[in-house]
Amino acid sequence: MPRPKVALMPKSAHGKVPAPSVSLKSLAAQLQLSPATVSLVINRSPAAKSIPQHTQERIRAAARELNYRPNFMARSLRAQRSFTIGVVVPEISEGYAALVMSGIEDYLLQEGYFYFVVSHRHRNDLVEEYPRLLQERAVEGLIVVDTACQEGMPIPVVAVSGHDDVPGVTNIVLNHDRAAGLALEHLAKLGHQKIAFIKGQAFSSDTEIRWDSVRRTAESMRLAVNTRLVGQLEGESSSPQLGYEVTRKLLATGCPFTALFAFNDISAIGAIHALREAGRRVPEDVSVVGFDDIQSAAFQNPALTTVRQPLQRMGVIAAETLLRRIFAAKWIHSIFCANLPLSFSSTRVPAVGCGIAG
Numbered sequence: 001m002p003r004p005k006v007a008l009m010p011k012s013a014h015g016k017v018p019a020p021s022v023s024l025k026s027l028a029a030q031l032q033l034s035p036a037t038v039s040l041v042i043n044r045s046p047a048a049k050s051i052p053q054h055t056q057e058r059i060r061a062a063a064r065e066l067n068y069r070p071n072f073m074a075r076s077l078r079a080q081r082s083f084t085i086g087v088v089v090p091e092i093s094e095g096y097a098a099l100v101m102s103g104i105e106d107y108l109l110q111e112g113y114f115y116f117v118v119s120h121r122h123r124n125d126l127v128e129e130y131p132r133l134l135q136e137r138a139v140e141g142l143i144v145v146d147t148a149c150q151e152g153m154p155i156p157v158v159a160v161s162g163h164d165d166v167p168g169v170t171n172i173v174l175n176h177d178r179a180a181g182l183a184l185e186h187l188a189k190l191g192h193q194k195i196a197f198i199k200g201q202a203f204s205s206d207t208e209i210r211w212d213s214v215r216r217t218a219e220s221m222r223l224a225v226n227t228r229l230v231g232q233l234e235g236e237s238s239s240p241q242l243g244y245e246v247t248r249k250l251l252a253t254g255c256p257f258t259a260l261f262a263f264n265d266i267s268a269i270g271a272i273h274a275l276r277e278a279g280r281r282v283p284e285d286v287s288v289v290g291f292d293d294i295q296s297a298a299f300q301n302p303a304l305t306t307v308r309q310p311l312q313r314m315g316v317i318a319a320e321t322l323l324r325r326i327f328a329a330k331w332i333h334s335i336f337c338a339n340l341p342l343s344f345s346s347t348r349v350p351a352v353g354c355g356i357a358g
Helices: 024-031 035-042 046-050 053-065 072-079 096-110 124-136 176-189 207-220 241-252 265-277 295-299 311-328
Strands: 084-089 114-119 142-145 157-160 169-174 195-199 230-232 259-261 287-291 305-307 334-337
Touching: 024 035, 024 053, 035 046, 035 053, 084 096, 084 124, 096 114, 096 142, 096 311, 114 124, 124 142, 142 311, 157 311, 169 311, 176 207, 176 259, 176 287, 176 305, 195 207, 195 241, 195 265, 230 241, 241 265, 259 265, 265 287, 265 295, 311 334
Parallel strands: 084 114, 084 142, 142 157, 157 169, 169 334, 195 230, 195 259, 259 287, 287 305
Antiparallel strands: none
16 A cells, blocks of 8 residues: 655745744744734734834844734735735936835835835836826835836826926925035136036936036126037946946047036046046146935045035935825925035135146
8 A cells, every 4th residue: 555645844945944934923922912013014004103102122032933824915905905016217227226125115114015116217108108007016106216207197106306297296306406505606706707518318317406406506696608628428227337428528628627516436447537538637737526426426536525415314205205195195296306526625716727638
């Protein structure tokens, strides 16, 4: 007679059989707490904030030790919610979107939400399609970063760097007039009058808003803006190569300049490479100012002067606002974020201006 087969427990990567998971009631009994208290902490409910921190830590430690796994499907069915958010970004790379994403992620993890991230790579078909696909996956709201918003969305939407007046969309925006003032006042105090500018790509939601602020601020400060010293980033890449190419064109005009204000830090890094390649020292011959204060800005040589945009904080505010709208179903039109001070490394205007590229 054949021997009966014995089902084997799956082993972990370390060859150990995982301990069987316990129920919520068993976990609560072990801790001598009510199942409701344990559930609030495990599911990261907003109400859990009223529970002492040491109790929360004790619950999570016991859950790990006893291999407790909450039943997400049961939770979703009871609440008739998915506890999931959709995030739409142009691309995932170092710089703007990555820093905003880190803030969004921090807050959603803290509040016990899962999220999907999609990157449309500036393709109009994906910009239109992704919100629909995310809704089909039962997301409760959307956060769009530097991306145009559609009208008539049936779920709450928060737009980081959104400037269009779209019903139902809350815009998280920067005070670009103040940002332009920080950069230009800094350069003017150093004695710079001949300043070159690099505008953002045409598809970026911040490009025209920021450029209008730069022009208004320059006019109020009586700083002339030479149109021959205004370049624009072209192409979808987030590489410093775009800033490098624009700066070479600016140098080739033959118009002297002693400072350059770039659309973002990535393009500023490319600009510095082009200037040095042309024999210009930074910051001794040309002062360069970027925008965003990405993590690598401080590790340039010298450290990049930049307008520090509070990108991570903007991500936190976007996620916090979206969850507030999901719970309260109240539309907030716009939230303005204050930007922080400049980081400095520029020098005073040199005796001789920057000339024609060699």
